[in-house]
Amino acid sequence: xxxxxxxxxxxxxxxxLITGASRGIGAATAIELARLGxxxxxxxxTQGGLEETDDAxxxxxxxxxxxxxxxxxxxxxxxxxxxxxxxxxxxLDILVHNAGALGSLTPVAHIQPRDWADVVGVNLTASxxxxxxxxxxxxxxxxxxxxxxxTGRVRRPKPYWGxxxxxxxxxxxxxxxxxxxxxxxxxxxxxxxxxxxATKMRAQAMPGxxxxxxxxxxxxxxxxxxxxxxxxxxxxxxxVFERQAAQAxx
Numbered sequence: 001x002x003x004x005x006x007x008x009x010x011x012x013x014x015x016x017l018i019t020g021a022s023r024g025i026g027a028a029t030a031i032e033l034a035r036l037g038x039x040x041x042x043x044x045x046t047q048g049g050l051e052e053t054d055d056a057x058x059x060x061x062x063x064x065x066x067x068x069x070x071x072x073x074x075x076x077x078x079x080x081x082x083x084x085x086x087x088x089x090x091x092l093d094i095l096v097h098n099a100g101a102l103g104s105l106t107p108v109a110h111i112q113p114r115d116w117a118d119v120v121g122v123n124l125t126a127s128x129x130x131x132x133x134x135x136x137x138x139x140x141x142x143x144x145x146x147x148x149x150x151t152g153r154v155r156r157p158k159p160y161w162g163x164x165x166x167x168x169x170x171x172x173x174x175x176x177x178x179x180x181x182x183x184x185x186x187x188x189x190x191x192x193x194x195x196x197x198a199t200k201m202r203a204q205a206m207p208g209x210x211x212x213x214x215x216x217x218x219x220x221x222x223x224x225x226x227x228x229x230x231x232x233x234x235x236x237x238x239x240v241f242e243r244q245a246a247q248a249x250x
Contacts, residue, residue, distance in 0.1 A: 009037030010229055013090045014141075017041045017081065017134065019071065019126070020099030022126035022239035025149065026055070029096055034062030034227060038094060041085060043067045066193035072097055072121035075129060075191025092137035094228045095146040097130055101164075108162040116163055116185045121166035125172070131178050142231035144187035150238065152193055165238050172238070179236035190227050191238040194220045215241070 014034045020026035022044035030040045042050050047068040056177040057064045065088075065134040069077050085092045101122035103115045127148060138144035149173055172191055179189040196202065197220055198211035220241045226232065227239060 005209045010231075011094070012037030012040045014039065014093035015085060015091055016094035016096065016228065017043065017085065017092060018098060019043040019130070020097075020149075021043075021053055022046045023052075024098075024201075025146060025194055025197060025217045025224070026098035027053040028217040029224050030064070031056050031060070032221040032225040033094065034064065034097075035060050035126075036225060036229070037062075038228075039065060039089070041062040041071070041081075043071070043081075044099070045070045057058055057113045068150065071126040072101075072118055073203060075121065075125065078126060078129040079133050081130075082135075082137050085138050088102060091141060092134060093144055094135045095130060095138060096149070096224065096228065097127055097144070097147070098149045099126065100149065100151075100168075100201065102204055103163045105160040105205060107160060111163050119163045119167050123164070123237060124170045127171045131174070135178075135182075138184050138187050139182060145228040145230075146175075146178075146187065146189045146225045147192050148172075148190075149224075150193050152240070154194060176236055183235060188232055189234045190226075190232075190234055190236070192224050192227060193238060193240045194224070195241050232239045 011033060014038060016038040018026055018040055019028045021042035023028045029044055030053055034040050040057060042053055042064050044050050050066045050068055054066060069169045071078065100120055101119045103119040138146060148171060151168050153161050154169045154172055157165055175189060182189060197215045197217055199217060203211060213218060223241050
């Protein structure tokens with residue numbers, strides 16, 4: 001995968017790794033990155049959901065590779081992703097860690113060990129493992145880009161959201177520390193807060209809410225994908241999606 005980017009396809013020849021790519025923001029972002037020319041490597045637990053994302057990408061004339069596995073129960077598989085992609089494609093240019101776990105909304109004193117382990121595993125431990133495995137090829141890329149999806153809950157604690165907010169806060173600190181460590185390389189590392197979006201996680205947290213009344217995943221995908229483009233200069237930033245600004249830019 002070499003050569004100059006095609007007109008209108010600034011990511012042509014690039015390889016992008018997206019977690020949580022079977023639905024919601026992850027799937028929409030993968031489709032947008034494919035539209036921009038990237039070959040997308042899709043990670044999620046559900047094979048069927050990944051196949052649906054793959055179908056949408058292929059309908060655009062793009063290509064993808066499916067990696068169906070559980071980031072917590074099969075965490076050791078994360079460690080070989082970086083070397084495996086380099087062996088297969090010769091490169092890795094983009095990392096989007098979108099997968100997240102909400103856990104049970106419950107008082108901090110009532111958080112169960114199993115729920116805690118799952119939320120820590122997806123939101124924090126998987127972030128560390130992804131940084132470990134993807135750091136070398138992303139540093140070697142001409143314009144490596146990494147984006148980790150976060151939440152405003154980090155800055156606005158709310159009763160019963162302790163496990164989710166705490167693990168996302170830990171993830172933010174880890175990612176921003178990594179950003180400081182690579183600031184003298186071409187790699188750009190940022191956080192992306194999509195705010196309120198109609199996802200399965202949102203429906204789990206707010207079951208009475210009408211999903212049609214809030215932002216849809218496809219609406220935030222272009223803003224997230226913009227952080228992956230070669231011309232993106234922001235680094236170590238937290239970019240919050242603003243619907244009106246996105247509409248004005250489109």
